[in-house]
Amino acid sequence: xxxxSTDAPTPYIANTAxxxxxxxxxxxxxxxxxxxxxxxxxxxxxxLPLDPPLAEADLQQHFRRLAAENADLAQRPxxxxxxxxxxxxxxxxxxxxSRSEFVTAYTPYQPEISQGTLQSAFEFQSVVCELTGxxxxxxxxxxxxSASAEATxxxxxxxxxxxxxxxxxxxxxxxxxxxxxxxVRSYAYGADLAIDAVPSADDxxxxxxxxxxQQPDFLGTIHDVEPLAAxxxxxxxxxxVVADPFALGLLRAPGDAGADVVTxxxxxxxxxxxxxxPSLGLFAAKEAHLRQMPGRIVGxxxxxxxxxxxxxxxxxxxxxxxxxxxxxxxFIRRERATSNFSTGQSLLALAFTVTVQALGPHGLxxxxxxxxxxxxxxxxxxxxxxxxxxxxxxxxxxxxLLRGPLPAPQLLQRLADAGIVGGLDVSDRPEPEAAGAIxxxxxxxxxxxxxxxxxxxxxxxxxxxxxxxx
Amino acid sequence: MSAPQPxxxxxxxxxxxxxxxxxxxxxxxxxxxxxxxxxxSLLRDxxxxxxxxxxxxxxxxxxxxxxxxxxxxxxxxxxxCTMKYNPKLHDALAGLPGFADAxxxxxxxxxQGTLRLLWELQQALGLITGLPAVSLAPAAGAQGELSGMxxxxxxxxxxxxxxxxxxxxxxxxAHGTNPASAAMAGFTVTQLPTSxxxxxxxxxxxxxxxxxxxxxxxxxxxxxxxxxESIEEVTALVHQAGGFVYGDGANLNxxxxxxxxxxxxxxxxxxxxxxxxxxxxxxxxPGAGPVCARPDLAPLLPAPVVQRxxxxxxxxxxxxxxxxxxxxxxxxxxxxxxxxxxxxxAYAYIRSLGAPGLRAVSANAVLNANYLRSLxxxxxxxxxxxxxxxxxxxxxxxxxxxxxxxxxDIAKRLIDYGFHPPTVYFPLxxxxxxxxxxxxxxxxEELERFADALIAIxxxxxxxxxxxxxxPHAAPLGRLDEVTAARRPDLRWRPPSxxxxxxxxxx
Numbered sequence: 001x002x003x004x005s006t007d008a009p010t011p012y013i014a015n016t017a018x019x020x021x022x023x024x025x026x027x028x029x030x031x032x033x034x035x036x037x038x039x040x041x042x043x044x045x046x047x048l049p050l051d052p053p054l055a056e057a058d059l060q061q062h063f064r065r066l067a068a069e070n071a072d073l074a075q076r077p078x079x080x081x082x083x084x085x086x087x088x089x090x091x092x093x094x095x096x097x098s099r100s101e102f103v104t105a106y107t108p109y110q111p112e113i114s115q116g117t118l119q120s121a122f123e124f125q126s127v128v129c130e131l132t133g134x135x136x137x138x139x140x141x142x143x144x145x146s147a148s149a150e151a152t153x154x155x156x157x158x159x160x161x162x163x164x165x166x167x168x169x170x171x172x173x174x175x176x177x178x179x180x181x182x183x184v185r186s187y188a189y190g191a192d193l194a195i196d197a198v199p200s201a202d203d204x205x206x207x208x209x210x211x212x213x214q215q216p217d218f219l220g221t222i223h224d225v226e227p228l229a230a231x232x233x234x235x236x237x238x239x240x241v242v243a244d245p246f247a248l249g250l251l252r253a254p255g256d257a258g259a260d261v262v263t264x265x266x267x268x269x270x271x272x273x274x275x276x277x278p279s280l281g282l283f284a285a286k287e288a289h290l291r292q293m294p295g296r297i298v299g300x301x302x303x304x305x306x307x308x309x310x311x312x313x314x315x316x317x318x319x320x321x322x323x324x325x326x327x328x329x330x331f332i333r334r335e336r337a338t339s340n341f342s343t344g345q346s347l348l349a350l351a352f353t354v355t356v357q358a359l360g361p362h363g364l365x366x367x368x369x370x371x372x373x374x375x376x377x378x379x380x381x382x383x384x385x386x387x388x389x390x391x392x393x394x395x396x397x398x399x400x401l402l403r404g405p406l407p408a409p410q411l412l413q414r415l416a417d418a419g420i421v422g423g424l425d426v427s428d429r430p431e432p433e434a435a436g437a438i439x440x441x442x443x444x445x446x447x448x449x450x451x452x453x454x455x456x457x458x459x460x461x462x463x464x465x466x467x468x469x470x
Numbered sequence: 471m472s473a474p475q476p477x478x479x480x481x482x483x484x485x486x487x488x489x490x491x492x493x494x495x496x497x498x499x500x501x502x503x504x505x506x507x508x509x510x511s512l513l514r515d516x517x518x519x520x521x522x523x524x525x526x527x528x529x530x531x532x533x534x535x536x537x538x539x540x541x542x543x544x545x546x547x548x549x550x551c552t553m554k555y556n557p558k559l560h561d562a563l564a565g566l567p568g569f570a571d572a573x574x575x576x577x578x579x580x581x582q583g584t585l586r587l588l589w590e591l592q593q594a595l596g597l598i599t600g601l602p603a604v605s606l607a608p609a610a611g612a613q614g615e616l617s618g619m620x621x622x623x624x625x626x627x628x629x630x631x632x633x634x635x636x637x638x639x640x641x642x643x644a645h646g647t648n649p650a651s652a653a654m655a656g657f658t659v660t661q662l663p664t665s666x667x668x669x670x671x672x673x674x675x676x677x678x679x680x681x682x683x684x685x686x687x688x689x690x691x692x693x694x695x696x697x698x699e700s701i702e703e704v705t706a707l708v709h710q711a712g713g714f715v716y717g718d719g720a721n722l723n724x725x726x727x728x729x730x731x732x733x734x735x736x737x738x739x740x741x742x743x744x745x746x747x748x749x750x751x752x753x754x755x756p757g758a759g760p761v762c763a764r765p766d767l768a769p770l771l772p773a774p775v776v777q778r779x780x781x782x783x784x785x786x787x788x789x790x791x792x793x794x795x796x797x798x799x800x801x802x803x804x805x806x807x808x809x810x811x812x813x814x815x816a817y818a819y820i821r822s823l824g825a826p827g828l829r830a831v832s833a834n835a836v837l838n839a840n841y842l843r844s845l846x847x848x849x850x851x852x853x854x855x856x857x858x859x860x861x862x863x864x865x866x867x868x869x870x871x872x873x874x875x876x877x878x879d880i881a882k883r884l885i886d887y888g889f890h891p892p893t894v895y896f897p898l899x900x901x902x903x904x905x906x907x908x909x910x911x912x913x914x915e916e917l918e919r920f921a922d923a924l925i926a927i928x929x930x931x932x933x934x935x936x937x938x939x940x941x942p943h944a945a946p947l948g949r950l951d952e953v954t955a956a957r958r959p960d961l962r963w964r965p966p967s968x969x970x971x972x973x974x975x976x977x
Contacts, residue, residue, distance in 0.1 A: 009830035010554050010823060012748070015837065023766035023841045024913060035836045035857060036728055038697040043733040050594055053824035056559055063818065067568030069583030076580070080573045083805055090495040096531040098561075104540030106551050107754035110891055111952075115480065116538030117753035122530065123484055126963035130518050136961050139754070140571025141608035145805035153654075163846070176534055184773070186801035190620055191654040210929060220514055243635030250507070252514045275584050276562075276806025278609070278756030290959065296754065300480070301582075301955035303948045319480035320947045324955040330650035331614070331896070335659040341652035343610040343744065347752030357484050358494035361517040366497045374505065380505070382900045405777035416577065424575060431763035440583070 003139035011056075027161060033093065043142040054338065062365060075451035078421040081399045081441025082218070083144070083177055084276055086362065087268045088367070088445040089248065090358040094271070097351035107296070111322045117320035117346060124353040130261040131248045132358070133255025134284035140349040141341060144242060144265035145180040147281030148212060149187035150294045150339055151240040151261040155210035156193055157292050157338075165236070166412040169194045173201060173228070175218040175431055180242065184212065199430075201231035210238040210261075216247060219398030219431065229258025243397070245269065245356075247397050249368030261285045280348035289326060294339030312358060349370035351467035371398050371444040378442040378451045387457065387462040391433045396429035401426070401437040408438050418457040420450075480535055480947075482626065482977055484865065485963040487530060488522035495524065518965065530599045536808035537946045538753070539890055547842075547914050549861045549893035549905025550693055552644065552723045554835075556820070560749070560815040569814055574806035578792045585791035589776040591817040595762055596818075600730025601721070601739055603768035603797075605775050605865065606760045611720055613803055614740025614759030615651035615687075620762065620800040621770040621832055623655050623740055624684050627799075633710070635684040640714075641670050643897040648687045648718060657684055665898055668692070668854035669699040679711040689718040693897045693905075694854055695839060695861035707736025714738065719762075722746040723835050723909065726862035727828035731762075736953070738763040747816035756814040769797040774807055834910035835860045838917055839885045845921035849928040853900050861907035864901055870902050875931040875938050877902040882949065883941035887923035 009017035015023070029035060054062060070417035072451050078086075097103075101116055108114030108121075128138040140361065142149040152170045154251075159167040172181055174197050179198065192212040196203070199303060204211055211232040216222045224380065225241060232239040240261045241254035246269060254262045266280030267273070285293055301324075303317035359367060375398045382402060383390040391401035404411045408427035415422035423440035442451060507513060522530070526772070533667065540546070546553035563572070588606055596602035602856065608614035619638070626632040638652040641662045649659040660678055660955050663671045686708045691697050698704065705715045717731045717739030723746040729740050736754040742758035743749060751757070761772065836859050843852070843862040850864035866877035881904070882890035893905040908917055931937050942948065 008678050009834070010827050012557060013826075013834050014911070015828060015834050019914045020834075020837060023837055027837075027840045027844045029840070029857075032833050032837060035833075035840055036725075037858075038699070038857070039725065039729050040700075040702055043702070043729050045503055045728055046600070046730055046733065048597060048727050048825040048828070050597060050825045050828075051821060053827050054821050056822075059559065059818060060563070060824050062821065063814075066583040066587050068567040069565040069586060070572055071576070071580035073573075073580075074567075074570070078573060078576070080575050082575055083575050092494060092528060096535075099532070099535040101538040101540045102753055103534040103561075103750045104542045104556055104754040105538050106546065106548055106553055106751045106890075109548070109893070110539075110881070110885065111950050112942050112947050113537075113539040113885055113890065113945055114753070116536070118536040119480055119483075119534050119537070121753075122962070125961055126483065126485060127519065129962045138958075142613060143804050143806075146609065146613065146803065161923040177805065181772070181804060182706050182802040186803055187616075187654070189800065190616065190623070199708065222508055224512060226511075248514070249517065250513060252512055256514075271571035271811075272565075273573050275572040275576075275581060275810040276808075277804065278758075278809040278811050279806070281803065290961075297959075299955040300524060300960040301951045304951050305948055306706060307948060312895045317951075318478045318947055320950045322482060322952050323473065323957050324952065325959060325960075326956075327483040330646035334646045334647065335649035335653040336578070337646065337650040337653075338614040340645050340647045340654055341647075342612045343742075343751070343757040344608075344755040345749075346754075346756075348753035348756060350753070354527070356530060357495065357520045357522065358524070359519075360493045360521045361519040362521075363493050363497040364519065365517060365965060366499055369507075370498070370500045372482050373502065373504060376505040379501050395512060411586055421573075421577065421580070429939050454800075 006207045006298050007021040012171030021141045043316065044181060049317065053150065074421055075330060076421065077453050079423045079440045079442060080421055082424045082439060083179065083440065084165050085268045085443050086445050089355055092358050093351050093355045094111060095349060096354050102350055103347060108323060109319060115320060118298050120350045121346065122321050124349045125298060127282050127353050127356050128282050131245050131253065132243065132284045133253025134262050135287035136290050137284040138293055138297050140345045141281030141283050141295050142345060143281045145183035145264055147283045148180055148240065148242050149184045150283065151263050152184055152210055152212060153191055154289060154292050155238040155240060156191065158289060159209045162223055167207050169196055169207045169209065171204055171208045171211045172197045173211060173213040175429065177218045199229050204231060204235040204237060208235060211239050212240045212242065214242040216244065219393060219401055220396040221393040221395055222251060222395045225254050225257035225259060225319060246368060249364035250372060261289065266348060269355045270348040276418045278348060280344060280345045280352055291325065292327065292338055295341045296323055297325050297342060307376040316370060367444055374443040374444050374446060381455055382458060385459055385462060388458060390396060391437060393433055398443050399439055399441045401433060402440045405462050408436055412438060412459050415457055420453065420454055420457055472527045476834065478951055479537065483963050484520040484522060484530055488520055489528045490521055492521045492523045494522055544888055545655065545912055545920055546890040547892050548890060549907040549908045549919065550720065551893065551908055554748050554909035555911040556748050556750040559819040563818050564811045564814040568580055571802055579789050582789065582791055585776050587817055588813060589778055589791050592776060594820050594895040595741065595760055598726060599739060599741065599762045600732025601736065601762035601764060602764040603771055604760055604764050605771040606813055607772045607774065607803050608740065608759040608761055609804055609809050610755060610757035611740055611742040611759040612647040612651060613666050614761045615647055616654050616801050617761045617772045618716050618738040618740055619651050619655035620756065621767055622716065624798065624800055625767060626684055632682055637682045637878050638684055639678055639686045641688065643692055644687060644689055645693060645718065645720065652687065667699065667857060668694045668696040670704060675704065675707065679707060679713065683711055683713040683747060685714040685720060687715050687716040689721060691721050691724050694863050695858040696854060696856055699858060701734050701823040709735065720745060721860055724832055726832045728832055732764065739768060743812060743816040747819045749812045756809050756812050756815065758809040765941060770800055771796045772803045773799040782948040831910050837907040838910060838912055842917055842921060845918065845925055848923050850904065861905060864902055864904040865900055865901035866904055867933045869928060873931040873935045875906055875935050879938045879941060880904065881928050883927045884923060885942035886944045889920055889923060
């Protein structure tokens with residue numbers, strides 16, 4: 001039936017004028033505005049000078065224009081890493097993680113109709129435990145930085161419980177991602193913890209609740225975790241390792257080297273970088289810390305009663321998954337909860353799980369190896385250029401310190417003039433090796449012709465700087 | 471022929487499927503010159519992950535998706551969660567390559583489109599909330615709360631009052647995140663009782679307000695679905711006592727476009743964009759929880775914020791937008807800049823609706839909740855008999871008293887009728903609470919079907935209580951043993967041969 005005009009106010013609202021009139025009559029109210037009568041009259045219905053509404057096609061055009069104001073990255077070689085790495089994601093990841101039954105569900109409070117979310121969260125917990133070598137994982141936190149901050153709070157709680165004196169300091173081993181450190185400091189301000197950025201594990205004291213390290217470190221180098229764990233434990237502190245889960249396809253699991261808590265960033269294996277978010281914080285721990293963990297945890301269980309067969313008999317109870325150990329959480333424990341965490345990153349956790357499971361043990365290892373080899377090949381070619389040096393800081397994975405014939409800011413600017421984002425300026429870092437250097441990242445999904453263009457640009461820069469020298 | 475037993479999908483994880491040697495994606499090995507790997511002591515020697523072909527993996531996760539219920543499946547009247555329909559267009563817009571491929575540390579010149587969008591979203595949220603100092607950084611509501619409480623802590627420190635002002639007042643109807651966030655910011659929590667009319671007990675508030683109070687946290691409208699009576703007087707009292715007012719904006723959907731938090735005396739607030747601004751909830755995230763504040767608190771906002779360069783000139787015009795750290799920022803709360811993909815969707819929602827659309831949203835959300843209230847008020851108890859806003863809270867105490875049927879049972883029985891149950895047992899102060907938030911996107915006929923189902927269940931509770939107590943009967947699974955799950959935690963896959971308990975390594 002065709003009506004005189006479109007009567008519903010938006011495409012997402014069904015109620016027409018006739019519906020509203022009938023509903024108001026049932027409610028016993030004359031006018032829709034009467035439903036807001038309790039709002040203070042003098043503040044009601046203020047001016048709201050938003051842009052006028054856009055219909056679907058207009059909105060699409062508007063957003064295409066906005067997106068086009070960003071650089072076309074397919075045409076712009078970029079060697080930025082520093083916490084966000086371009087990964088080759090299997091097509092199945094987006095295909096499965098975009099199923100609307102997953103996408104449009106809420107937190108699984110009703111397990112009987114939320115097994116999809118719950119069982120895939122259990123897969124996620126299992127994958128994270130296998131990658132990190134830890135005993136238990138939650139269903140994910142916001143991002144690597146907030147997960148690492150939560151780990152320091154856990155460490156403070158755990159060490160406080162076991163000792164007479166409160167451990168109110170956290171030691172962070174440099175080089176450590178400055179933004180992650182910033183977030184750790186924000187949470188520490190709330191918890192009245194002090195943060196010490198230290199150059200060596202020798203600086204651990206008796207008032208440190210934990211040693212926080214990054215693997216590989218912020219400047220790309222792979223730590224030997226075991227002696228760091230030993231140093232932390234000798235000082236009575238926990239070891240928290242912030243690990244790149246992709247690199248763990250190749251590297252020793254931190255749990256096997258003695259870590260007490262492992263955090264990490266899962267976004268790069270879940271979806272596009274999207275200017276850094278939404279992200280996915282990994283959080284796994286030793287079993288001893290299970291009841292101090294933040295966030296949601298899914299457990300496996302059985303039906304209370306088996307289903308009834310067609311012949312009337314009762315079958316065995318089936319396996320199912322539920323949110324569990326909820327006595328830690330804010331909606332039960334309120335101000336005594338282990339964290340205020342509620343809505344998290346479930347959809348990214350699902351996508352992360354599909355990626356890792358699609359790759360499988362051999363695919364992930366091969367991909368990580370390919371990343372290592374691609375990066376080392378590029379670094380060797382750059383190091384062979386006259387005027388350039390790749391700083392030797394020991395074994396590294398996908399990022400390296402690069403020094404050239406120009407100071408770092410000028411080097412980056414000249415590369416930018418050539419249409420290349422050469423990396424991140426780290427020349428003002430405290431580490432002596434970083435002096436004058438940029439942090440350059442190459443991964444398995446960096447196109448080979450982008451590497452060629454970088455090398456050509458660096459080479460011509462060197463020529464130009466030689467010619468300018470009197 | 472007897473019916474075959476359906477597969478016990480939960481009994482076999484991806485880890486239990488497939489076979490060694492299978493893989494769901496082809497990965498090519500490095501074919502160039504091989505450089506030596508790091509020493510073996512730094513490398514892993516084994517990795518246990520599933521080995522499935524691509525069809526096996528896809529069928530497994532499709533089977534899981536079919537055991538899930540989303541807003542696209544049907545009504546999802548989960549109180550306090552604002553489970554409205556999520557426009558498909560907005561997912562596509564957030565996925566435009568220009569937005570999706572942007573590296574978080576890209577030079578500002580390369581991300582002007584994203585920065586412009588984020589700046590415009592900051593402006594729009596400032597207009598809608600009346601709190602013009604906006605940071606989009608917090609990843610979700612609870613992180614917005616923590617950010618806001620850290621800002622209050624920092625403001626008190628600047629005033630030299632932090633040592634004495636360590637108490638935060640929180641109504642007993644509040645979300646659990648409120649007291650938990652206050653505690654994470656280092657405050658102690660004093661709970662305020664709720665009056666008989668469902669607002670903050672004024673006498674109790676006045677008793678507690680003294681020089682030790684840092685802030686009052688208040689949810690507007692509150693979790694009972696009710697307007698907080700004389701809120702502007704409440705905020706004035708708190709200010710007179712030298713405290714701040716923190717606003718929990720989780721329920722903005724009820725009043726968007728109709729009232730501004732800033733006008734009411736709220737100093738800092740967070741807003742759950744995944745609720746009011748209709749971004750998909752993903753089975754528990756991602757969300758976005760921007761924090762909005764009075765202009766004088768702008769220097770304390772979490773970093774970063776997006777700023778616009780007003781000056782002219784060719785170069786500045788080109789790079790009109792940049793990220794900045796507020797002068798006295800509480801710091802970052804995420805490694806990068808916020809849940810950008812969610813923020814893009816929320817901005818699309820605001821642009822598609824404009825002011826008239828937002829007002830239609832709140833009008834129809836409130837209309838739908840009141841309609842359900844009128845349809846169900848004869849069959850279920852109403853603990854607070856006032857007109858409601860975005861949600862209505864019933865109590866199942868009559869059913870419990872008369873038939874020993876609990877709210878839990880009623881919720882499970884609703885599944886058999888094809889609906890997602892409402893929030894139950896929250897707010898904590900309502901006995902046998904059924905918290906129903908239909909949202910504006912449910913058609914009238916669906917509301918009537920939902921009410922009919924609840925009325926039928928009330929009748930079943932009287933006539934066939936066992937049927938209700940043993941529900942659900944039509945779900946993929948029956949009730950699960952949550953007690954054993956908590957007592958004997960089974961939290962991850964283990965290989966069939968492994969010892970069931972993990973072996974603790976000595977440090």
